[in-house]
Amino acid sequence: MPVDALLFDKDGTLFEFGETWNSWAQEMLKELSQGDEARAEAMAQVISFDRSKGEFNPDSLVIAGTNGEVAAVLAPLVPQMQEAELERFLARSAATAALSEAVPLAEFLDGLLARGKVLGVMTNDAEISAISQLERSGVLDRFAFVAGFDSGHGEKPAADPLLAFCTATGVSPARTAMVGDSLHDLEAGAAAGMTRIGVLTGMALHEDLAPHADVVLPNIGHIPGWLDR
Incomplete structure (x- = not known):
């Protein structure tokens, strides 16, 4: 799919x-x-x-x-x-935390948008933190949906906040990928019926994520190559 x-x-x-x-x-x-x-x-x-x-x-x-x-x-x-x-x-x-982008985000996200992809963020952090950090990185406008645990959709590993993204954007879960660095992310993706992409820019190791993911990548910058395959 x-x-x-x-x-x-x-x-x-x-x-x-x-x-x-x-x-x-x-x-x-x-x-x-x-x-x-x-x-x-x-x-x-x-x-x-x-x-x-x-x-x-x-x-x-x-x-x-x-x-x-x-x-x-x-x-x-x-x-x-x-x-x-x-x-x-x-x-x-x-x-207000100092930010370290996993890859240059503006270029990466613009590349996905050029492919016609719809993008969103769902974090177990607060919505105010997510919006502030995305604004400070200059990429908030690339996302059609940004939610935190306090946005009214629930929190991961429940499927509800992921399904809220699909409802908001009109993209079915089966055609959506959840991208994350933790088991919470991947478990939520599985519960929502989404493709699950694990990345290694968090604290989890490849062997932690692999049993729960469709693919594990070093970082989000490898997603375009994976999409091409």
């Missing part, structure tokens, strides 16, 4: 996960711990962030979880904020 539309995850897919989020995490922990070293370390442990290496571990909730889920585990260690306030803080903070 031809692929007429591609729905991208954001973190670890459009943007390199580690290069974007490791430095953000260090600043976030520093600010929320208010200089309390023990509290900073406890917070790092509950989100599985290795402070000695300055990077997330592959099992971190942050990789595919929502801001709400991250706020829930951090809240007991952040007494100066209510959980809802903490969730809003995480969304605002993420919206």
Whole structure:
């Protein structure tokens, strides 16, 4: 079945996960711990962030979880904020994170649009973060659909937000590919009846993704070549 539309995850897919989020995490922990070293370390442990290496571990909730889920585990260690306030803080903070594009996005996306593909983004990050980051990269206008976990369609690994993209664009799931770096992305794609493209710009390894994907590529830049095959 031809692929007429591609729905991208954001973190670890459009943007390199580690290069974007490791430095953000260090600043976030520093600010929320208010200089309390023990509290900073406890917070790092509950989100599985290795402070000695300055990077997330592959099992971190942050990789595919929502801001709400991250706020829930951090809240007991952040007494100066209510959980809802903490969730809003995480969304605002993420919206300003330094970005590392997996490939030069404008050129890549324009190439897909020139092929007549319909493009969208579905992330378990907040919608405000997704829109801010795509705007800062100068590519927001390339997407016909942008949704976060809080956009009213649900969150991955459920199929609902992926099917919302199909409803919004008029492209059937069978002619749509879900592109992502995590099992959440690929499981959602399977549940929605979409082609599943795994990429290795997140924390998962090829052997993690391969059993759940139709193809695993080094990064999104390899998609045009895969489409040609």
